[in-house]
Amino acid sequence: MTFDLVEGDRPLRGVVVGAGFIGGQWAPELLAHPQTELVGWVDVAEERARASADALGLEDLPVSSSLTAVLDGEEPDFVVNCTVPEAHREVTVTALDRGVSVLSEKPMSITMDEARVMVRAADRSRRLFAVNQNRRFLPNLVAFRRTVAELGPLGVMTSEFFMPYKGVAFLSSLEHPLLQDMAIHLFDAARAVSGADPVSAYCESFRPPWTWYPGACSATAIFEMTGGLRYTFTGSWSAPGHATSWTGSWRVAGSYGTARWDGDGRPTVEAAKGHKVRRHRPEPDRYPGRTRFSGLAEGLEEFVTGLRTGRAPQGECHDNIRSLAMVTAALESVRTGARVAVAFDV
Ligand SMILES: NC(=O)c1ccc[n+]([C@@H]2O[C@H](COP(=O)([O-])OP(=O)(O)OC[C@H]3O[C@@H](n4cnc5c(N)ncnc54)[C@H](O)[C@@H]3O)[C@@H](O)[C@H]2O)c1
Known part of the structure; x- marks a missing residue:
């Protein structure tokens, strides 16, 4: 195992970074998962984070344009990196260097040099860093x-x-x-x-x-x-x-x-000719009737399981870097x- 577990019987504290399209899809996932809570929302445009939180009825949720202020103030277990690809390295490495695990939107980064810096930061900090590729869960x-x-x-x-x-x-x-x-x-x-x-x-x-x-x-x-x-x-x-x-x-x-x-x-x-091959059926949707963005709930579930048990999620960084x-x-x-x-x- 390359990352440390989060011990204790309490919900995992999560911060969403980026309040654009996909950040707005991830925040409800942290609210819906029984073992996570949303403790902050960061965006360089702070007013965007405030408006996104308010739209979910979270008027008391701390928001900021400063990632480090929220990491220091709220002491989260993980961040969900929903920023634009150009900002992925900076946000991810800042969190990992402070001992905070990262679940990131794709792509991990733009260049392989950036990706290597990020994976090494995960190794150094012994924190879980994974990239969610939501289509894997279809x-x-x-x-x-x-x-x-x-x-x-x-x-x-x-x-x-x-x-x-x-x-x-x-x-x-x-x-x-x-x-x-x-x-x-x-x-x-x-x-x-x-x-x-x-x-x-x-x-x-x-x-x-x-x-x-x-x-x-x-x-x-x-x-x-x-x-x-x-x-x-x-x-x-x-x-x-x-x-x-x-x-x-x-x-x-x-x-x-x-x-x-x-x-x-x-x-x-x-x-x-001469062979038999089984056609597998799709399993029932684990979140029937959901209106939320597909493949995020499943990715969060694997990430939480990883932090609690050490079982690496599919997008664990040493694996995901191969797709990049x-x-x-x-x-x-x-x-x-x-x-x-x-x-x-x-
Ligand atoms: N899995 C999917 O199907 C899917 C779908 C859409 C987007 N994405 C990915 O999600 C990421 C974001 O896409 P989007 O469509 O939400 O973009 P967006 O432009 O709508 O939102 C990005 C937000 O990040 C903020 N931001 C930029 N740099 C920042 C920084 N350093 N710190 C904090 N906030 C910062 C911006 O102000 C903006 O509000 C991209 O990597 C994209 O590829 C994935």
């Missing part, structure tokens, strides 16, 4: 992962992501909006589903003639994964029709058969035009 992704595990040694995996997506200003400011923002979800899902880690990457990122993005909104990548598996990804934010689901469209071929998933409904499987490494290696390949090795040593 019941049909779990069913797909279990079905793929029946296929024997894997050889080929593909995912496509096509969306006609407009209106988000920050995507238009990125040089490679698909790779820099969305791809981590697909790449992390590829690791989750296959159980394989990246070895090398070759990627091209480009602008189709009809795109409304100034940046390269489309990309194709080939990853060699452990075990010789090849994973190919193709996607675009400027899909001219036939959009996929937000979790893409998938095919995995192994020795015993092929599994497919549209990223939404139930996965299907076809056995290779797929993004940064793909970007390096785009820049150099070469196939590059994927390194995720800390």
Whole structure:
């Protein structure tokens, strides 16, 4: 175990950092979980944190523009880092260095250098640092992962992501909006589903003639994964029709058969001649009727279990850095035009 447990029979004290879109989704999770409480909310724009807290009826909740003031004043057990990616390193390392565990929104950081600094800070402080990849908890992704595990040694995996997506200003400011923002979800899902880690990457990122993005909104990548598996990804934010689901469209071929998933409904499987393969069903939603953002309650549950028992959550930083490494290696390949090795040593 690389992190210390939180002892004692009391709710875990949590602070949300960032009061934008996703911060507003996380705060209700800390209120809803029976073993956590929300003890503060931080945003560089303090009035945004105040307004978000008030909107939840939390007029007495301490808010501040100063993370260190809230860490020192409220002595939380953990923070949920809901800031923009550019601020992830500063917020996470500040909390870890004060002995506070961190559950972060994706991506861990923008660069691998930043990520290494963050993982080393977690190691140094012996605190739990995890990144929540909410799609891992989709019941049909779990069913797909279990079905793929029946296929024997894997050889080929593909995912496509096509969306006609407009209106988000920050995507238009990125040089490679698909790779820099969305791809981590697909790449992390590829690791989750296959159980394989990246070895090398070759990627091209480009602008189709009809795109409304100034940046390269489309990309194709080939990853060699452990075990010789090849994973190919193709996607675009400027899909001219036939959009996929937000979790893409998938095919995995192994020795015993092929599994497919549209990223939404139930996965299907076809056995290779002479083999039998089980098609796993999705388990019932553990939070039926919820109106909250999907995959946050499950991520918080794994994080709390980690702090109490030492069982690492799926997005524990030493694991999650491998998904970020797929993004940064793909970007390096785009820049150099070469196939590059994927390194995720800390
Ligand atoms: N898992 C998902 O599906 C999902 C969905 C949306 C966003 N996200 C991720 O969540 C993060 C935030 O996205 P968002 O859409 O909520 O952004 P946002 O711009 O709506 O909100 C970010 C907030 O962070 C604040 N902030 C910036 N730097 C800060 C700092 N140093 N300290 C404190 N506050 C700071 C900003 O003032 C802003 O209020 C991003 O990493 C994004 O990729 C994930």
